[in-house]
Amino acid sequence: MAGSGSRLRSAAVIVSSLCLTLVQLPWLAALYLFPSLRPVPAWTYRQALSRSLIRSLLDFLVAIESKPPLDLKPGKDKDRFILVPPASPRLYRDILLSDPEIKPATIGGLWFPKPVQGAAPGPSTGRRRRRRHVFLYFHGGAYVLGSVRSIDVKQTSELYLRHAPAGSAVFCPEYRLAHQAGGRCPAAFQDALTAYAHLVFTLGIPPRDIVLTGDSAGGHLALALLRYLNAHQADIPEPGGVLLWSPWPNMELTVEEGARRPAMGLDIVPENMITWAYREFLPAPHANISRSNPYMSPNLLAVPTRVPIWVQWGASELLSEDIEKLVRVQREGGLQGARLGVCEVPHAPHCIVAMAGMLGWTAEAEEAVGGAMRFLDEK
Secondary structure (H helix, E strand, C coil), X not given: CHHHHHHHHHHHHHHHHXXXXXXXXXXXXHHCCCHHHCCCCCCCHHHHHHHHHHHHHHHHHHHCCCCCCCCXXXXXXXXXXXXXCCCCHHHCCHHHHCCCCCCCCCEEEEEECCCCCCCCCCECCCCCCCECCEEEEECCCCXXXXXXXXXXHHHHHHHHHHHCCCCCEEEEEECCCCCCCCCCCCHHHHHHHHHHHHHHHHCCCCHHHEEEEEECHHHHHXXXXXXXHHHCCCCXXXXXXXXXXXXXXXXXXXXXXXXXXXXXXXXXXXXXXXXXXXXXXXXXXXXXXXXXXXXXXXXXXXXXXXXXXXXXXXXXXXCHHHHHHHHHHHHHHCCCCCCEEEEEECCCCCCCCCCHHHHCCHHHHHHHHHHHHHHHXXX
């Protein structure tokens, strides 16, 4: 009976969400013809309408708590999708072993445009001799949504490769989502290290050629991996750079505080998505990892690294003040001489790089990624 009631509630949510969207769409399509009636008057018509559609889609996915199973079969991706077993047990320490119930596992990963075989080549040809990169890209989704097979991962990877030196590649790990078996924190942290160790030790890619990157929760994961590598350099070297797009830097942010921020009415992130993410992702009590731990809230403590870090965010996103604090803390508390690049896009919502085409921010995303690649080229 309980299962039947749950299915009925899910069906009711689906029907009501679809009906609400169908009612709202023509009304918003007419309303947004007038710039002054858009959520942000500076937005284009397409940006305003796309934001509302994406927000409705996320509201729907969160309301039904969409939980697709972990798929580790290559499918149509064939040899671009690979399986990566756990690395040497000696590499998993500290926070990665904070919960004895969560253990390193075999993960999947998708290459763009094709798998790298062995050590990555050196600098590309040409007068500038730009060093080729292997991007280790973590998708977003608040640790509860997303997949390496999604359209936004494909488009983001293609965006990187358009601006990166010729011969660069992108590797996207299919890390465990929090609602999947054994997926609660620190599972994603373990999977991130597994992927990085595969690039360094199995493929022999020089760490200086690897760039950690991610959007939203993926940015949070990239920062967590950087912090871990920085603390364990005797076991595994740090990467050559980090690119963060609208990173999630503050898990001390409460749902109530987020709901009070003016950007909640402008951004694509629903407040109940934060509720769901916390419930599924936050470490179990016996792990003794609080939200104030810098692995969970990286804007509380800088990573003492010389690895160049690039951070992009939108001025109209829910997390803007948290990201600004992240930048300030890293700038003030990082090592002297460390490079930190910033790119705040005026009026932009969350994740315009990962969702550039869907949100209508293609030009801004191209400019931001181009700036990030120039930042990596600097000495």
